[in-house]
Amino acid sequence: DTEVTQTPKHLVMGMTNKKSLKCEQHMGHRAMYWYKQKAKKPPELMFVYSYEKLSINESVPSRFSPECPNSSLLNLHLHALQPEDSALYLCASSQASPRDGYTFGSGTRLTVV
């Protein structure tokens, strides 16, 4: 069982829909991340939250909106996505100084139709 829990595991949404991806960790980690991974490619960083504040936004389109309600939760709000946004969305967490690596959730496989 992963210590970073993501829901839902699978999501199919239309281009006009609004949906949210959720991520939760109870390891006391103070940094949380959203990654996007396309098939046969490495994960690409989207956002970094450090101590519940957005620290890094990798020029992600505004149709992706992250939110960190508290130190254990990270959401990714989706609106007006395109079919090319279909991918595996991975959440990860780490200590603020991540010398011990990053723990990934099992991901949400998103399909935009």
Next chain:
Amino acid sequence: RKEVEQDPGPFNVPEGATVAFNCTYSNSASQSFFWYRQDCRKEPKLLMSVYSSGNEDGRFTAQLNRASQYISLLIRDSKLSDSATYLCVVNNPYSSASKIIFGSGTRLSIRP
């Protein structure tokens, strides 16, 4: 030049063989280094951190060469279950947070 570069493979080796992967990174300020393993349609999982002194975990040995800016992973006595994509990961400081950069991954296939 990519920030983290790996040979994409695939490496196709017989069970019991020894296989080694290298990874180079461009940012000399990089602080932490890791090898992750990712199985098909699964999330990346930490295989091992890489320390300056080198470290070993069973059949796996990781080395870091800061002067030449590369890290390596050696797998001895490979098993069928070692078949996966191995991702080199580098942590770079970035203002108030840190940013981890993934290499493109090296695919390893172990044949019976």
